[in-house]
Amino acid sequence: MTLVLCKTFVSQLTTPILLDPATVIANDFFFPGLNIPSNTSANKLGSSVNLVNVDKFPGLNTLGISLARIDFAPYGLNPPHTHPHGTELLVVIEGTLLVGFVTSNPNKLFTKVLNKGDVFVFPIGLIHFQFNTGETNSLAFSSLSSQNPGLITIANAVFGSNPPINPDVLIKVFQLDKSVVDYLQKQF
Amino acid sequence: MTLVLCKTFVSQLTTPILLDPATVIANDFFFPGLNIPSNTSANKLGSSVNLVNVDKFPGLNTLGISLARIDFAPYGLNPPHTHPHGTELLVVIEGTLLVGFVTSNPNKLFTKVLNKGDVFVFPIGLIHFQFNTGETNSLAFSSLSSQNPGLITIANAVFGSNPPINPDVLIKVFQLDKSVVDYLQKQF
Amino acid sequence: MTLVLCKTFVSQLTTPILLDPATVIANDFFFPGLNIPSNTSANKLGSSVNLVNVDKFPGLNTLGISLARIDFAPYGLNPPHTHPHGTELLVVIEGTLLVGFVTSNPNKLFTKVLNKGDVFVFPIGLIHFQFNTGETNSLAFSSLSSQNPGLITIANAVFGSNPPINPDVLIKVFQLDKSVVDYLQKQF
């Protein structure tokens, strides 16, 4: 029996929950709740991402795709980050977003203001951001070309890792006083 | 210069327009207009798909993903079809959809009624459909795990190809009278 | 020890039986019996496929290929079907076959009459068929570019799934009376 599309090769980084071909049901391919805004006031940035990857939705295993709902308060920011394992394709459902990504050397910024119905693509592995420049909430859906695209938020990874990166490294890179680096390492 | 993400290997079936790394701009990664409903009364099925693949949006080249807006009139149907090159991940924005896909031998149907905010995944290559069972319009966005997922609408391919499939083949398969096969071949 | 080619990544849809590198023998890479015709009178179509995929032949695991013997009685038909995970390359050993496949939109049919020694290729994911138009038995071997290419017989998947597809979907698609759809759903 060549039945089910789940108990198969693992194309990404964590260990998904494997579905059993003998007992899999329609609900295994179903994930509810993306109509519900997530809380954009839980952090100072005013944005919130609900990423439905294979860790949350085992039916995506081997299928090479995932989906995120992104909510923005006015002036909310989804800060510079990368997805090491997937390209992101975003469509604006409501509001206005300033978006951009930066290429490899040389570091060229491709940036655009998006409105309702606009689509923008952020190529795999590049640093990108989305910023609500409007005075109302914004809403976007992003699909990603991996069941587990990963997420590296730049500021958190650089200044907020556990354990912290040696401050001498950061002082040298950013040509900042030790006090500013200390301040930044406390922020994150 | 390792700059641009476009003039590269072609991962799918047609020949995309290659962007020139020296002149590429932000607009090359941008596609507008998915806020506009497509016309669901252009055919008898009451649905319409606006698929933004690499043929329409050259910036998707090499990036392994595409996006579709699907509009449904009341009782509108996106008929049984396959995408030979990609998995489809659908999220309902408005309305109610009965969806399903059929697996390989044995032919098991996985089916579900979806409402606003619900997500469903249709694995690569399998026959699937979406049917608006409500009395109002429905709207969904689907992302696909390929820059060019392809689309084979089953009834059209079987009964409406050009040139037509030998009627003896279809009579034998469906155990139907020649008159019914003739009727079906005229439909499509 | 880098010895054996079997206990490795699973490239397809089911869970192959993994061979143990320590105990694997030549017989694990061997599969007998493709000289024996299969029974073409077990169904009304007059054809029979013996597909040797990784489920039957665990030694194919990770190797990206499989093989089928296809027997046709006079006027026997291998009905329209797809392999979601592999291209099929067919060679005629005996007899005459009318073959064809239908491409994505638009639905163009590529068809040809094949005789002994002729080769034809059916690209991955496309609907195709083989029909013995001669008055003697035909025999073909097909290789497929996957250890587990999958098989979706169109008529069975559309009209014979378990549970059945909602008849309203099929009535709408095929513009047929409910009685004809009922008839078809009983056939399969």
Place this chain on the structure above:
Amino acid sequence: MTLVLCKTFVSQLTTPILLDPATVIANDFFFPGLNIPSNTSANKLGSSVNLVNVDKFPGLNTLGISLARIDFAPYGLNPPHTHPHGTELLVVIEGTLLVGFVTSNPNKLFTKVLNKGDVFVFPIGLIHFQFNTGETNSLAFSSLSSQNPGLITIANAVFGSNPPINPDVLIKVFQLDKSVVDYLQKQF
């Protein structure tokens, strides 16, 4: 138009002739003549391989598979060789073949005598051979998991390259007299 499966990414080593989606016809997916035995007396080994790869059959482009007809005179030998880009799956149509392949370190030989209807798989990149141990002709078809699997005949590559490998290398490897190495380099 997502029509044709040919003008696309080149997955292997040479530059295939690209088909034009606008003018492609059924004959582009067709290759005749594998019913005709090839000449097994053109060399001393008594075997002959007719490999239908993408160089001969442009329709295979992007499809990941190719096919060979192999004829053997009595005691004919298809000598030790590798396919650097594909696994080989062989089926015996007529006669008897002694076949084998050798794994990576340690060098373990997996060998078997095959008769009509027997299938054997030679994993990608491994050294393998087929030897007709019978007194009648043998015939096999082999499919390969690449549109262009490549072929490296071991003895020819080692002793018959152009220009020749430095004899000191071969003397050291095989611990043979210079005269024997000279003899071997003249053979090939």
Place this chain on the structure above:
Amino acid sequence: MTLVLCKTFVSQLTTPILLDPATVIANDFFFPGLNIPSNTSANKLGSSVNLVNVDKFPGLNTLGISLARIDFAPYGLNPPHTHPHGTELLVVIEGTLLVGFVTSNPNKLFTKVLNKGDVFVFPIGLIHFQFNTGETNSLAFSSLSSQNPGLITIANAVFGSNPPINPDVLIKVFQLDKSVVDYLQKQF
């Protein structure tokens, strides 16, 4: 003729110079000069990377690998960066290096002091750095699992892109005064 390994599919982001199979010579697979230290005093960081990718060395085309020589002055730093298309495998030839990488959420730092002969692996897409903590020069070779791994130096991409990222984005992310962000944007 299945001869040459170069005029083939392009697996990465730029357009390599394609070699002509008819005229390719040994020098096409050869690249000299990695014995020569690069100048570590050309920038304030005290390190210099000579990355031999397919742009410099066309013979790497389709082969999935590249190589870098990295020189460090005392206290020289190869600052936090990512390779969006390749894993890096580093071996220390001379000196002492403090190295580290940060994983996806949560942001965990894996760090180690390396000495001569030590090997460390930096997985694809993750932020990593190498810091010479000794008072003598250090030297390392790094291989990367792509013909064109790409390079995104974090500080340069975030603070030094052209055009610059909107300062409001950076102020919001780092919770820094506008003057500090202005200072940083001038640095890079």
Place this chain on the structure above:
Amino acid sequence: MTLVLCKTFVSQLTTPILLDPATVIANDFFFPGLNIPSNTSANKLGSSVNLVNVDKFPGLNTLGISLARIDFAPYGLNPPHTHPHGTELLVVIEGTLLVGFVTSNPNKLFTKVLNKGDVFVFPIGLIHFQFNTGETNSLAFSSLSSQNPGLITIANAVFGSNPPINPDVLIKVFQLDKSVVDYLQKQF
């Protein structure tokens, strides 16, 4: 938690030891000792390869790369061999090496004398060798585009497999007397 890069899909031929994302530490990405020459007098060839693949270094799992240190005594030879699963990229650290590889039919040799700092690439699956033509030791590092590239030493595989290849096969291939084949089979 999308944390760790190890417990994932197995891209090669053996079964790597899977790291546990919950307990993985920096040492799992670390491998020491490549500063130590290996013993080049353990065999008659005067060379020794220390290949650090995923079997020795589980942290390489899924990362698509491995590394080897190769030591050569004066006139030491790394004999003709293939890596069925990876391209090799070699850099000379000390000494002089005559290197070469042979392509598919026709068998063309690409050969070059390398000195300190020279890089040469040996494409996946092709027969290649490295020979120290100098009177001093040589040292090279080779990276390979696979976590488990495999190694098939031609002479050992052909003449030294266990069990041995049928001598009739070898006599026929090499057109040698049985006594010479017997001699060669005893050598390996």
